[in-house]
Amino acid sequence: MFYEPALGNHGLPHNPLKALVAPRPIGWISTVSPEGKPNLAPYSFFNIVSESPDIVMFSSAGLKDTVRNAMATGEFVCNLATRDLIDEVNITSTPLPSGENEFELAGLAQAPCRLIRPPRVAISPCSLECVWIDTVEMTDRRGQRAGYHVTYGEIIGIHIDDRFIEAGRVCTEKLQPLSRAGYFDYAWIDAVTSVPRPR
Ligand SMILES: Cc1cc2nc3c(=O)[nH]c(=O)nc-3n(C[C@H](O)[C@H](O)[C@H](O)COP(=O)(O)O)c2cc1C
Known part of the structure; x- marks a missing residue:
């Protein structure tokens, strides 16, 4: 099949x-x-x-609390979502009124960060402490506002649970990072393979 996204002519029940x-x-x-x-x-x-400097991005459909807070305070934390935390991840996507705490809703303990004010997810094996750089509203190719706000931040501190470091490397298959696929689908990594680059 072939379709043109701007025409929405995929003919499927969902994008x-x-x-x-x-x-x-x-x-x-x-x-x-x-x-x-x-x-x-x-x-x-x-x-x-980007790596060195270490820069992350996330994109918000509209100005949700996360991006508003990051812009207002200049700080945010990216916690690693893992397979065993799938239910907690999902619960924290509940659209609560501003100021209500999704940590409490999901029964997650908070742990302090070292360099910034927001708490990290205590049980998450990895957290990136970030300082806000910029938030840019996307436009389409004709300059029309897309309604998506992309936030960039520099990572200034990284927490890693030592249990996931083996022989000097972070053990991805043990971490089992959770990821998002289409629809309501999730996936996780539980096997990796190493292929050296050609020289
Ligand atoms: C796995 C997952 C991934 C999500 N990714 C995004 C995303 O990239 N951008 C977005 O705007 N909303 C995304 N959402 C929805 C937000 O998490 C949801 O709107 C949430 O209430 C936003 O909270 P906030 O207003 O506290 O920032 C996602 C939801 C789930 C479950």
């Missing part, structure tokens, strides 16, 4: 795009409001875009 760009890593992002109230939500429009 297949997110099943085609899959799996997507999940940034499980914690912030605080300007009043200091914690907030937590998953974002699968998420990735790193």
Whole structure:
């Protein structure tokens, strides 16, 4: 089949795009409001875009609490979502009123960050402490506003649970990072293979 996204002529019951760009890593992002109230939500429009400096991005459909808080306070944390936390990840996507705490809703303990104010997810094996750089509203190719706000942040501190470091390497198959596929589907990594680059 072939279709043109702008025409929406895929003929399927649901837009297949997110099943085609899959799996997507999940940034499980914690912030605080300007009043200091914690907030937590998953974002699968998420990735790193640079290494040294280490820069992450996430994209919000509209100005959700996470992006508002990140812009207002200049800080956010990307916690690693893992297979065993699938239910908690899902629960924290509940659209609570601003200022209500998704950590509490999902029964998740908070742990302090070292360098920034938002708490991290205590049980998550990895957390990236980030300082906000910029939030850019996407436009389409004709310059029309897309309604998606992409936030960039620099990672200034990284927590890794030592249990997942083996022979000097982070053991991905033990971490079992959770990712998002299309529709309501999730996937996780439980096997990896190493292929040296050609010289
Ligand atoms: C696995 C998963 C991934 C999600 N990814 C995104 C995303 O990339 N962008 C977005 O705007 N919403 C995404 N959502 C929905 C938000 O998590 C949801 O709207 C949440 O209530 C936003 O919370 P906030 O207002 O506290 O930021 C996702 C939901 C789930 C379950």
